[in-house]
Amino acid sequence: MNIKYYKIIVKGNDKIGGVLYAPDNWPYPIAKDGEEVKNWNTLIVKLRDGEYRPFHLCIGGANLVNQEMKELFETYIKNNDDIEFLPVKTVSEIYGDRIYYIMHFKKIFDVIDRKKTIYVEGTDSILKLRLDYDKVKSLNIFNSQPVINDIIVSEQVKKSIKKNKLDLGIEFMPLYCGIYIMLKEKIEYWLNQINAEASYLPTHIVAFNFGLFETENGYGIYLIGSNFYDEHDDDWACNIDFEPKNKYLNFNSENIKTMKWEEFQNEVKSIISKYISTNINQLPIFKGKVITIGFDDGNLVKIR
16 A cells, blocks of 8 residues: 655755756746646757756756656556656757656646645645545556646655666655554554553563454454463464453544555554654553564564
């Protein structure tokens, strides 16, 4: 499940990569998403102050990619009517002339989770963007706003860019779906509630298991503690020696219900693992304990 996406941004400390410049008299911006790009076939841009990179944010207002990056992106674009690549000539006295492509979105994708996105008070200006999972789950490359340099890619595309070593001069800024934020907030609050019972935890508890199960309207989680653990036999989790007052946490929503069980388990595992590892000193109930997670009818996965 691609709950996490990434915005492509140019590295501010790239001392080797150069910058592409449009002519001083060229109308700004060169390309604006959602609008027709005019006169692009007569545009010539110049490389200054360094080497060519697979991706350039052109001074003049356009995202430019080389042939390799263009071909990689095209393998992930499902509808060619949404994104176009317009060839332009680039010139450099040192590195020679090349063909780059204006990467232009013909539309603004409707992907914003407006309830979870944080805005500047009283305006439409976005402080923290949250994506709507139902709207992005089938997308790999898209934008979200009519601004320059708004290219968002999935985890799969990010990995492919890195694998093909096309990430020179760029960074990936993580963006989250609103559903992920909801999962994270509810699980962390639940863990803190359980931790409040630390003083009531029997001293012989050696392991915890976060059990997962499907419900009519989504999924649920429960927690048990055991005074016995066997890494070779998951039946140890049937030996229940501790149950917190807030044993269960349910997620009942259409967004959660549409998740595959593997997706739900992976996301919950990631949230719990990161939160406990980062805050272990504030969560003494889990300190020094074996922790696993898994569905009742599946295999348990060790978290720590």
